[in-house]
Amino acid sequence: MSQSLDAADTLARFRDRFVRDPEVVAYLDGNSLGRPLAASIARVSEFMSGQWGGRLIRGWDEGWLDLGQRIGDDLGRVALGAAPGQTTIGDSTTVLLYKLVRAAVAARPERSEIVIDRDNFPTDRYVLEGIAAECGLTLRWIDAGDATVDRVAAVLGEKTALVVLSHVAYRSGYLADVPAITDLAHEAGALVLWDLCHSAGVVPTRLDDWGVDLAVGCTYKYLNGGPGSPAFAYVRSELQGGMRQPIQGWLGSGTPFEMGQGYVAAPGIRGMLSGTPPVIGMLAMRDMIAAIEEAGIDAVRVKSVALTEYAIRLVDELVPSAVLSSPRAAAERGSHITIDHPRFEEIMPALWERGVIPDFRRPTGIRLGLSPLSTSFDEVRIGVEAIAELLGE
Incomplete structure (x- = not known):
């Protein structure tokens, strides 16, 4: 599913413009700190x-x-x-x-x-x-x-x-x-x-x-x-x-x-x-x-909705013990979702060691922040699967 979504992504061309560490397999914290663009390194x-x-x-x-x-x-x-x-x-x-x-x-x-x-x-x-x-x-x-x-x-x-x-x-x-x-x-x-x-x-x-x-x-x-x-x-x-x-x-x-x-x-x-x-x-x-400006803010929003909907669908399927603490209706949701589980603080170090980088919000929340121009659907899949595996689900 993630591969077909990425193949159909009209904004996929932007992903290669961002600096990437090969050890980070799923960066899901773009709502805290966005990846740098290679062009910005040259500009500075x-x-x-x-x-x-x-x-x-x-x-x-x-x-x-x-x-x-x-x-x-x-x-x-x-x-x-x-x-x-x-x-x-x-x-x-x-x-x-x-x-x-x-x-x-x-x-x-x-x-x-x-x-x-x-x-x-x-x-x-x-x-x-x-x-x-x-x-x-x-x-x-x-x-x-x-x-x-x-x-x-x-x-x-x-x-x-x-x-x-x-x-x-x-x-x-x-x-x-x-x-x-x-x-x-x-x-x-x-x-x-x-x-x-x-x-x-x-x-x-x-x-x-x-x-x-x-x-x-x-x-x-x-x-x-x-x-x-x-x-x-x-x-x-x-x-x-x-x-x-x-x-x-x-x-x-x-x-x-x-x-x-x-x-x-x-x-x-x-x-x-x-x-x-x-x-x-x-x-x-x-x-x-x-x-x-090149992508168009409306197109950015379309992909944002698609990313968060895909993340919610994966959480429902793979991490049923987690609670979705964000709105299910796309019209009431920004570009991140929060899921809560009493063991999330415990598994965060292991997620980071695997190169899966969400962030933790107390008392029990993991936020998946999905920046549309730099985040792939496959990163979302990798991230949610890692959470499910570490919880034993």
Whole structure:
């Protein structure tokens, strides 16, 4: 079955573009760290010898300084459904989340509550807990399960300043209804910030069309930017003039090279920046953005669905004692699935020794993260068969 699926895969040609270790027979963790592209190795090497080594400080005047906005526009066009001037690269997800949340609650000074779900990624919860304590705000928690439209509606109110949710839940893989929830929040007079870490580059997203206010996301998962590559921030153009982020660094000022007294924010998305851009850290994602554009984000989604459906079918057949903790309906699922079993933590070292690389999420979950341009159906088969064998099934 896996061989016939791979033979029919219209995106199979992309797999050979990624760097592969022959000892890794099934890489099923693309939702944590994407494989590098061979083109990215060449790009970074050329930059270090030719641009950094050759141009030295002159490079700042020759394009480095605005690289984050240029890559942000490319990412917005290819994967986010965002017009130019609304997306920038820089800082970590945590720092960008802090900046955008602080800017959002300051823009709603008459409101005192932030909505978030308890199944959100720890960074999101921790940052919001800190901001709530810092600003005297109240967190309204969605306590039971995934952030569905009904559960969000139940905690919205006239005091809601901001809703912070993930497009795809990091553990379950649940795919939230972004346009419906965004509309609900707007009807209540609140702003919405979406965490796109587990969806950017793999789930078609239409930030402009959906009326999304703010978004953040990392670039080392399905955007293959490399370990610790800088995150991105999206701020809807209509909001940019009325929002002021709290980390007032030199590059976010309107006249950074005047070095003058007093901070005046730069207009547009550059006002969300703080410090010097991490130029080398941005380079690798350019090749993945180009590959997604070549493949087409809709085709990437089609293969993503096919991969996760195949994984679920294999788990049902070969690991019947495991519990599927992700939605069965493809329309409610991102590009990873989580299965739970009390022995999964025990078998993880043996899986890695075999070159089968998923990741473990406590207390009992294995996530199978399937990156469509780099993952084959045969890798899925090898991975699930190894899990079944180690469990004695």
